[in-house]
Amino acid sequence: MAAQVLQKRDMDALFGVLQARGFRTLAPTVQDGTAMWREVADSAELPWGWRDEQAPGHYRLHQGDAGRCFDLVHGPQSLKNQTFVAEEPLMRVKRVDGELTFESCVPEPVPTALIGVRACDLAALGIQDRVFAEGEHADARFRSRRSSLLLVAVHCTRAQPTCFCASMQTGPEAKGGYDLALTELDDRFLIQVGSNQGASILSELPTESADCRTQERARRAVEACAESQTRGIDRSNLPGALYETDNHPRWQQVAERCLSCANCTMVCPTCFCHRVEETPSLDGEASERTRLWDSCFSSEHSYIHGKNMRPDTKHRYRLWLTHKLASWIDQFGTSGCVGCGRCITWCPVGIDITEEAAALMEKP
Amino acid sequence: MADPYALYPARIVDKSEESPGIYTYRLRLDDDALRERFVFEGGQFNMIYVAGVGEVPISIVSDPEDSHLLEHTIRVVGRVSGAIGNLKEGDVLGLRGPYGKGWPLETSEGKDVVVITGGLGCAPVVGAIEYMFRRRDRYGAIKILHGVKTPNDLLYRERFDEWRKHENTEVLLASDQPGKTWHYHVGVVTELFDEVEIRPDFAVVMMCGPEIMMRMAAQHLEKRGIRHDTMFLSIERNMQCGVGLCGHCQIGPYFACKDGPVMRYDRVAPYLAGGW
Amino acid sequence: MAEQIKRPRLAVFKFASCDGCQLSVLSLEEDLLMLNERVKIAFFPEASSRMLDGPYDVALIEGSVSTPEQIHHLAAIREQCDTLITIGACATSGGLQALRNFADHDAFVQAVYPHPEYIRSLSTSTPISEHVAVDYELWGCPIDKDQLRKVLSDLLAGVVPRIPGVSVCQECKRRQKVCVLVTKGEPCLGPVTRTGCGAICPSMGRACYGCFGPAEPSYPARREHANTEALSRRFRETLHLSAHEAAHRFRFIHSYVSPFKEAGEETGEGET
Amino acid sequence: MTTRNIEVDLMARVEGEGALEVVVDKGEVKDVRLKIFEAPRFFEAFLKGRHYSEVPDIVARICGICPVAYQMSSVHAIESAFGMEVSETVRKLRRLLYCGEWIESHSLHVYMLHAPDFLGLDSGLELARSEPEILRRGLRLKKVGDRILTVLGGRAVHPVSVCIGGFTRLPQTNELRSLLDELHWAREAAKETLAWVAGFEMPDLSPGYTFAALSGNVYPMNEGAITVSRDGTAHDMSCASDGFEGHFKERQAPYSTAMQCLLDEKPYLVGPMARLNLNAASLRPVVREALAEAGVELPLVNPYHAIIARSAEVLQAVDEAIELIEDYEGLGTGPGEPYRPVTPKESVGTAVTEAPRGMLYHRYALDADGRVVEANIVPPTSQNQARMEADLWQMIPSILSLSDEALAAACERVIRCYDPCISCATHFLRLKRVAA
Numbered sequence A: 001m002a003a004q005v006l007q008k009r010d011m012d013a014l015f016g017v018l019q020a021r022g023f024r025t026l027a028p029t030v031q032d033g034t035a036m037w038r039e040v041a042d043s044a045e046l047p048w049g050w051r052d053e054q055a056p057g058h059y060r061l062h063q064g065d066a067g068r069c070f071d072l073v074h075g076p077q078s079l080k081n082q083t084f085v086a087e088e089p090l091m092r093v094k095r096v097d098g099e100l101t102f103e104s105c106v107p108e109p110v111p112t113a114l115i116g117v118r119a120c121d122l123a124a125l126g127i128q129d130r131v132f133a134e135g136e137h138a139d140a141r142f143r144s145r146r147s148s149l150l151l152v153a154v155h156c157t158r159a160q161p162t163c164f165c166a167s168m169q170t171g172p173e174a175k176g177g178y179d180l181a182l183t184e185l186d187d188r189f190l191i192q193v194g195s196n197q198g199a200s201i202l203s204e205l206p207t208e209s210a211d212c213r214t215q216e217r218a219r220r221a222v223e224a225c226a227e228s229q230t231r232g233i234d235r236s237n238l239p240g241a242l243y244e245t246d247n248h249p250r251w252q253q254v255a256e257r258c259l260s261c262a263n264c265t266m267v268c269p270t271c272f273c274h275r276v277e278e279t280p281s282l283d284g285e286a287s288e289r290t291r292l293w294d295s296c297f298s299s300e301h302s303y304i305h306g307k308n309m310r311p312d313t314k315h316r317y318r319l320w321l322t323h324k325l326a327s328w329i330d331q332f333g334t335s336g337c338v339g340c341g342r343c344i345t346w347c348p349v350g351i352d353i354t355e356e357a358a359a360l361m362e363k364p
Numbered sequence B: 001m002a003d004p005y006a007l008y009p010a011r012i013v014d015k016s017e018e019s020p021g022i023y024t025y026r027l028r029l030d031d032d033a034l035r036e037r038f039v040f041e042g043g044q045f046n047m048i049y050v051a052g053v054g055e056v057p058i059s060i061v062s063d064p065e066d067s068h069l070l071e072h073t074i075r076v077v078g079r080v081s082g083a084i085g086n087l088k089e090g091d092v093l094g095l096r097g098p099y100g101k102g103w104p105l106e107t108s109e110g111k112d113v114v115v116i117t118g119g120l121g122c123a124p125v126v127g128a129i130e131y132m133f134r135r136r137d138r139y140g141a142i143k144i145l146h147g148v149k150t151p152n153d154l155l156y157r158e159r160f161d162e163w164r165k166h167e168n169t170e171v172l173l174a175s176d177q178p179g180k181t182w183h184y185h186v187g188v189v190t191e192l193f194d195e196v197e198i199r200p201d202f203a204v205v206m207m208c209g210p211e212i213m214m215r216m217a218a219q220h221l222e223k224r225g226i227r228h229d230t231m232f233l234s235i236e237r238n239m240q241c242g243v244g245l246c247g248h249c250q251i252g253p254y255f256a257c258k259d260g261p262v263m264r265y266d267r268v269a270p271y272l273a274g275g276w
Numbered sequence C: 001m002a003e004q005i006k007r008p009r010l011a012v013f014k015f016a017s018c019d020g021c022q023l024s025v026l027s028l029e030e031d032l033l034m035l036n037e038r039v040k041i042a043f044f045p046e047a048s049s050r051m052l053d054g055p056y057d058v059a060l061i062e063g064s065v066s067t068p069e070q071i072h073h074l075a076a077i078r079e080q081c082d083t084l085i086t087i088g089a090c091a092t093s094g095g096l097q098a099l100r101n102f103a104d105h106d107a108f109v110q111a112v113y114p115h116p117e118y119i120r121s122l123s124t125s126t127p128i129s130e131h132v133a134v135d136y137e138l139w140g141c142p143i144d145k146d147q148l149r150k151v152l153s154d155l156l157a158g159v160v161p162r163i164p165g166v167s168v169c170q171e172c173k174r175r176q177k178v179c180v181l182v183t184k185g186e187p188c189l190g191p192v193t194r195t196g197c198g199a200i201c202p203s204m205g206r207a208c209y210g211c212f213g214p215a216e217p218s219y220p221a222r223r224e225h226a227n228t229e230a231l232s233r234r235f236r237e238t239l240h241l242s243a244h245e246a247a248h249r250f251r252f253i254h255s256y257v258s259p260f261k262e263a264g265e266e267t268g269e270g271e272t
Numbered sequence D: 001m002t003t004r005n006i007e008v009d010l011m012a013r014v015e016g017e018g019a020l021e022v023v024v025d026k027g028e029v030k031d032v033r034l035k036i037f038e039a040p041r042f043f044e045a046f047l048k049g050r051h052y053s054e055v056p057d058i059v060a061r062i063c064g065i066c067p068v069a070y071q072m073s074s075v076h077a078i079e080s081a082f083g084m085e086v087s088e089t090v091r092k093l094r095r096l097l098y099c100g101e102w103i104e105s106h107s108l109h110v111y112m113l114h115a116p117d118f119l120g121l122d123s124g125l126e127l128a129r130s131e132p133e134i135l136r137r138g139l140r141l142k143k144v145g146d147r148i149l150t151v152l153g154g155r156a157v158h159p160v161s162v163c164i165g166g167f168t169r170l171p172q173t174n175e176l177r178s179l180l181d182e183l184h185w186a187r188e189a190a191k192e193t194l195a196w197v198a199g200f201e202m203p204d205l206s207p208g209y210t211f212a213a214l215s216g217n218v219y220p221m222n223e224g225a226i227t228v229s230r231d232g233t234a235h236d237m238s239c240a241s242d243g244f245e246g247h248f249k250e251r252q253a254p255y256s257t258a259m260q261c262l263l264d265e266k267p268y269l270v271g272p273m274a275r276l277n278l279n280a281a282s283l284r285p286v287v288r289e290a291l292a293e294a295g296v297e298l299p300l301v302n303p304y305h306a307i308i309a310r311s312a313e314v315l316q317a318v319d320e321a322i323e324l325i326e327d328y329e330g331l332g333t334g335p336g337e338p339y340r341p342v343t344p345k346e347s348v349g350t351a352v353t354e355a356p357r358g359m360l361y362h363r364y365a366l367d368a369d370g371r372v373v374e375a376n377i378v379p380p381t382s383q384n385q386a387r388m389e390a391d392l393w394q395m396i397p398s399i400l401s402l403s404d405e406a407l408a409a410a411c412e413r414v415i416r417c418y419d420p421c422i423s424c425a426t427h428f429l430r431l432k433r434v435a436a
């Protein structure tokens, strides 16, 4: 279907149609000085007039153009928080008369529409699909949540200095994987269809077909966003080049700054490490197994009895960066980094993956 | 399996002590259908779960041709293994598997096999050795080289004596430190290489032990002309899931759980004992 | 009856402390009743007038060592108990009162008491582990009762307990809390502080003040240290804290344990 | 043998460590010593040089049983030093926080520490066998208090959200509302508690107390004037918190690391009984009804009746908490600041608030950067300490016929009425001189 125009004043129709179809509607909202995803009733709760300011280890909100609701690029959460949730029960174990029973916990799908999904996060979702949803051991929990999502993307028209999606070829234009995609212009949205369900929803909205000027303006806004990006990663020699850096002094240098606190991995939309924790009842009759996000920066991550396979921060940082930019390609046929820049912003000491990658690929 | 974490009750049919702190368990899955379906190869592992405690990866040491009773040899080293050690016949565990890639037992048929093990944790390869002896005529010369730190660390002494009796088989032992009852080699395991003949193009090497030992051994063997792609190493990493989801067991670009635990030396060489 | 005899015997001892960690034992609620069934609470003066002599299977120790008598008392307890667990900051690192370790003790006594001659106390407040062997340490000021429950369940099941040692940040992010360091420039200690509290300070919009002590691996494989140096540098260079202010962040609840101890060294002469 | 030395080496079911020594010679009481051997922790000394913003977290560590009281007295004192007022929302939420602590602390004392004395048990846990439902009720009531503290402050012991000028975060309306179901249950449970304890058989003892508590328009927690009454009804003296040190004087006993505090050289009583007596007029109707139904008349003058006062205050706090929550207008989700900005200045500030065990006085002198120059803290237990000893002097002659063991136990029971918190009582004194 050709692109359509939805006037901003008609935006609540989108919420209405989705809700009528049984979806919970979630969107980024302003909370605690950033954007957090939350269930919202209508467009009034979107971050109208807010813009973010991101830099390494730095995030602030400012007032901007009151007529715009998607100028706030992103907060710490990505789609990962919806599909591979931070903490969830895996199973309940009971002991009855010496027998063990195992009850798997798999969530019932709850139809959920996410409004305002960024290109980088869609790309990241595609990557997590390869990890969790494909292959012999696909994860039932991820799949249940994933299958219940309806995705309304927003092509970015504003980038942060930390963003480098253009260089990773994941954005700022959403490349697919969405049901509907919006481009925000001053008074209207250009709206594109990415799936049959999206088309069917669009048909219920008060839209008109987009004229050439609107399409052109939308295209230019997204292009300008790409051009505004200053960071990037030179991927021409990846994955190979990184495997040659084993003894590069940069690993030690970054380890002296790195806190090993794991924030980068927690906010990264593709990181999938997790561990399983056991919570037995005091009487020993029952136990719950919980899956939690873990991080390759944890000392326990590589622990095997008596030793740590990755004993120092430099080993852990090396595993992380190499995994993101190189080994992921060997493992899953795609980069593990989509260029969202979150790890740069949310690192308490502002370590910058693009800067580190560039330094590592230079001869020491 | 819809849920990769789903566990199945397995009952301890038999428990025997190999030596202090090392036990061999024979487990029987409760579910008949599952038991029938359970097919594995030597060197694969199961995740073994103790209620209220946790789950650990443990190699299957029994023979793939008898999958009704699964044999596991477990050394008590910590939390979960300790809890397994406290269990007795009739107790129920949780089990899922089999996972990972095992020893190249079939492709090694017709070849000489050199088994190099070190330290205490050589259970994963014991199953493979037994497998070959049960099919002794399919293999060429079998040479078992085993190194320990002190004479007291030598486990399975009877098994070594048993194996030694087979035809066309050599068993060589080395201890870093001397001891009164130790009448084998004193020194590191790589020094035993000088005592055995290895035919570069006819031998497959299987190794299990500390990474640093395996790396040294591989470097020695390389000098003796052994090709990298004929050496196989059993890799140990922390594993939470066993199926490539949890990320813990990465070693360079590999997941030890699904690309291993048995891995070809040419692949893992850059990542051994280097903080990967 | 035979069942009763076999119940493990639990004792709770107090040294210099605020009682908050003992209170966490009493706050186990329903689990307190279950615990009371599974163990014999043999010595817990704060909760019961019945004080039975040792030996004890498990002793929980609250508080730091700060008087000469306590050193002897502690040695006696160690002999009486099988498994000794310290509960809380005071017992585990010397606690807030270890601030005295950096000052002139006599001046302190004189400053606080009109009759300093009545006061018998050591010039330092030290962790239990400085005096006797400790089997497990529960961090936190106060401890987290869920951690306590887990450790007790493990011990009752005959399993080696594990106490996680990763950073507060992990929990902070898992709970979808917004980083106060990045969004507000607050000097948060979360990145170098041990997990366990549920990241409640950032949840309450403020910086973590390190009450669970330094993050470090929970397995004895290698005792490495949280990178307090880099965090302190960050406080000074981009959050514009003075050297003194940055040091005070670390010289607080856990002033006497590495690496907070070293990171707290920049304070002015004679001050705490 | 005419001289009897009665000793309780380690008093049980009190917070902190204390001992009791009574010397009786030829049928006459010669000495009564409440010995506090809790190790000194020198809080006032290391407060010096600390930034005002660190004070609430430091002083909370004085006592894990009533950390909120310490936080409250400190923020009020410092706010008064800086001449600042807090918003009405903050004022109410601080009351709510205090309600949480009262409910938690009082329920613990009533059920786990004190009731066993009237039931002939060694510990509250023994109720698990005889009356498990009652024990469950007590633990659940305590948990209601813990939950209020957790919603407002992150955790029950040493909550983290109190700061000078307000809170670091204000709760969302729905977070508070989620407490209401339990609170409604708690209101009934608190009534049952009051009826239950009022039915206990209690010895007669009326030592003729002088009562001291805050009193004002509302039931005191963090507001009201210091008020003294000699009969429990008439207000004989009244002053603001800066008058505290002028009337109440501390001295150190040689056998104790704690200080004793006297009013005109004489012992006086602080705590729930004093509060209840002096504030009968501001009791909530539901409390008045429950007291009447239980046949309790004010003023209360017998130390054993403290358990009744405590139970009445649990009801008072639960009922007020419900009202505070129902009235609460949450701040929505915008990035508004929950505390007022602070401008430090060189100044001195004092405050008294009502800890569960009674008046808690703080005074701070601060420099222009807002760093503490001097601190003085007088906790309730040091105020009650002389009173406890006086009670024993008075009671012991009438029970001399008892065996040593029984006599010791009887003395311990009197002490326990005060819910003494020895961790608090110790290590406070005026900071006279500070190391250079």
Ligand SMILES: Cc1cc2nc3c(=O)[nH]c(=O)nc-3n(C[C@H](O)[C@H](O)[C@H](O)COP(=O)(O)OP(=O)(O)OC[C@H]3O[C@@H](n4cnc5c(N)ncnc54)[C@H](O)[C@@H]3O)c2cc1C
Residues within 6 Å of the ligand: A303, A304, A305, A306, B045, B054, B055, B056, B057, B058, B059, B060, B072, B073, B074, B075, B076, B077, B078, B079, B080, B081, B082, B121, B123, B124, B235, B236, B237, B238, B239, B240, B261
């Ligand atoms: C593929 C594979 C096969 C194995 N086969 C055997 C076997 O046949 N017999 C045997 O005795 N042992 C075997 N191990 C080692 C066994 O898994 C560990 O000894 C066991 O995990 C220790 O757990 P614990 O809780 O007792 O130790 P702790 O020291 O208390 O360890 C705590 C946690 O760390 C992790 N961990 C610790 N040590 C290891 C380790 N060596 N490998 C992986 N994760 C570890 C686990 O998650 C464990 O739960 C194997 C390991 C792997 C990876």
Ligand code: SF4
Residues within 6 Å of the ligand: A264, A267, A268, A269, A270, A271, A324, A336, A337, A338, A339, A340, A341, A342, A343, A344, A353
């Ligand atoms: S590595 Fe960093 S920039 Fe790349 S996807 Fe993860 S968080 Fe985003």
Ligand code: SF4
Residues within 6 Å of the ligand: A261, A263, A348, C168, C169, C170, C172, C173, C177, C178, C179, C180, C181, C182, C188, C189, C190, C191, C199, C202, C208
């Ligand atoms: S607020 Fe503190 S604990 Fe949370 S992520 Fe930021 S630095 Fe870490």
Ligand code: SF4
Residues within 6 Å of the ligand: C168, C190, C193, C194, C197, C198, C199, C200, C201, C202, C207, C208, C209, C210, C211, C212, C213, D160
């Ligand atoms: S966030 Fe830090 S200071 Fe706050 S409770 Fe947790 S560990 Fe303690």
